[in-house]
Amino acid sequence: MSRKTIKVNYLARVEGEGALSVTIRDGRVSNAELRIFEPPRFFEGLLRGRDYSEAPDVTARICGICPVAYQMSSVNAMENALGIEVDGPLRALRRLLYCGEWIESHALHIYMLHAPDFLGYAGAVDMARDYPDVVKRGLALKKAGNAIMALVGGREIHPINVRVGGFYRTPTRKELAPLAETLKQAREDALATVRWTAGLDIPEAERDYHLVALHHPDEYPMNAGRIISNRGLDIAVEDYNQHFVESHVQRSTALHSHLREHDCYLVGPLARYSLNFDQLSPLAREAANDAGLGPTCANPFQSIVVRSIEVLYACDEALRLIEAYEEPVQPFVAHQPRASEGFGCTEAPRGLLFHRYRLNAEGQIQEAQIVPPTSQNQPSIEADLKEMVGNWLDLPADALRERCEQTIRNYDPCISCATHFLKLDVRHE
Amino acid sequence: MNEPLRPVRIIGVGNRDRGDDALGPLVVQALQDRLPESVSAVEHSGEVSGLMDCLEGAEAVYLVDAAVMGLEPGSVRDFDARTKPLPSLGGNYSSHALGLSEAVELARALDTLPPVCRVFAVEAATFEAGEGLSAAVDAAIPRVAEALLDAITQEGGHA
Numbered sequence: 001m002s003r004k005t006i007k008v009n010y011l012a013r014v015e016g017e018g019a020l021s022v023t024i025r026d027g028r029v030s031n032a033e034l035r036i037f038e039p040p041r042f043f044e045g046l047l048r049g050r051d052y053s054e055a056p057d058v059t060a061r062i063c064g065i066c067p068v069a070y071q072m073s074s075v076n077a078m079e080n081a082l083g084i085e086v087d088g089p090l091r092a093l094r095r096l097l098y099c100g101e102w103i104e105s106h107a108l109h110i111y112m113l114h115a116p117d118f119l120g121y122a123g124a125v126d127m128a129r130d131y132p133d134v135v136k137r138g139l140a141l142k143k144a145g146n147a148i149m150a151l152v153g154g155r156e157i158h159p160i161n162v163r164v165g166g167f168y169r170t171p172t173r174k175e176l177a178p179l180a181e182t183l184k185q186a187r188e189d190a191l192a193t194v195r196w197t198a199g200l201d202i203p204e205a206e207r208d209y210h211l212v213a214l215h216h217p218d219e220y221p222m223n224a225g226r227i228i229s230n231r232g233l234d235i236a237v238e239d240y241n242q243h244f245v246e247s248h249v250q251r252s253t254a255l256h257s258h259l260r261e262h263d264c265y266l267v268g269p270l271a272r273y274s275l276n277f278d279q280l281s282p283l284a285r286e287a288a289n290d291a292g293l294g295p296t297c298a299n300p301f302q303s304i305v306v307r308s309i310e311v312l313y314a315c316d317e318a319l320r321l322i323e324a325y326e327e328p329v330q331p332f333v334a335h336q337p338r339a340s341e342g343f344g345c346t347e348a349p350r351g352l353l354f355h356r357y358r359l360n361a362e363g364q365i366q367e368a369q370i371v372p373p374t375s376q377n378q379p380s381i382e383a384d385l386k387e388m389v390g391n392w393l394d395l396p397a398d399a400l401r402e403r404c405e406q407t408i409r410n411y412d413p414c415i416s417c418a419t420h421f422l423k424l425d426v427r428h429e
Numbered sequence: 430m431n432e433p434l435r436p437v438r439i440i441g442v443g444n445r446d447r448g449d450d451a452l453g454p455l456v457v458q459a460l461q462d463r464l465p466e467s468v469s470a471v472e473h474s475g476e477v478s479g480l481m482d483c484l485e486g487a488e489a490v491y492l493v494d495a496a497v498m499g500l501e502p503g504s505v506r507d508f509d510a511r512t513k514p515l516p517s518l519g520g521n522y523s524s525h526a527l528g529l530s531e532a533v534e535l536a537r538a539l540d541t542l543p544p545v546c547r548v549f550a551v552e553a554a555t556f557e558a559g560e561g562l563s564a565a566v567d568a569a570i571p572r573v574a575e576a577l578l579d580a581i582t583q584e585g586g587h588a
Binding site for chain 1: 474477478
């Protein structure tokens, strides 16, 4: 029996810190484990006793890459608890803000973190020396997303303009006009991004995923919808805990999520795309077809193309929202606290993000539950490695290690959000 | 949103709530009333694309950040980023592991590095959330502030 060990001290280009251990025995992967060693983040505990109105600002601090997702899931949950409906232009503005986050988060991942894997570079800096115009396009796209965040959210990182019931201040049509000009160029850049990513050398690898995402009859899912899957799940957000369970595994300070009856599942761009292809804009569908993607996608390495499609969609959708925008009469819906429980689920760039809160009559948070997408995807990342690494054993050691890292980066994992973090140890036994 | 940045920029990178990572913002704060009109001093999270925007179009940029360089806490190193690539400053704490060094090196690769670009890095003792500054890094703040004022005065006669 041959034994070889390849070690990497930490996995770069992943938010947070973490470690992966892959054991290969007799040409087969016998084990793949993500281990987590960042101290747990006690956000759920930290929220207890705080006023319901503080949740969007506290939870926005959980992640610097996807703060809008945390704000949106938390305000949706609070509004659900308080029995208020945020509709019309306020709903549209929230969708616009979410478009901004998708654009900036996906552009960062596509160009700075993921593309170097496909082109054989250690990172974005090395890649930029040979592909300066490509990297500039990525930065311009990210900047367009940041511009939405700054205008609608009040600032680029950890936005401060979202409140339960709506916003603190809503923009005028005049203020949104220059943003539309920026987004028209961004849409062109996004289209070029789809074509460029489709031309990358993408490994052949498919897995039979249980895909889970929100679904809304009238729109590609961001802020609203039922939770559905490609295996017949179709539930209201309120029923999340009846179908999903979080468990603690010894190697990780993050909780792992499983479906009660189907074990591991996949959330994120592949799931959203495959379950909602018909909800994409005509431009995005056409670009997907031209890129060679079908209406579903089960190759995790093609997630870079799917993210590009979502960036294109988000630019297209943002322009539609700005065009149709009518200034609201009030920036928020008035409401009163009450003893209640509320549920919120939205599509963070990395996938489904579930929040649940229980409030007392004064509106103090008695209980908080936050299930981030990376926590839900961890079992799936392990399953990918267990199933796929065996096909790559003829690669040289460095290439194998890089492929393992790339397999994890397919998920754009935000290990910090999942409490979380990485170090890679590939062991041949 | 904000007023346009002036030609000479001091950028204090860091997070006020992460122990010694507050150094950059606190140096900027210490300098606010002592700068000539041609100089902007701003705090920045270190997010890579935003930081690159701060570099673009500048005559001179002075970056200040807490770092992990394997030195005694509070030690100050002054890097001239125009003359050679920055070493890793160990800032893989946020933004998907892209930080100050990556922003500067990306700017170099894309030919947007300003004519003057210096980095003042201070060895940190702690990046714990919610902790205050360590005594060693706290004591370095006035020294770094003075070093920055000297650098601005010497390079380009902006004072």
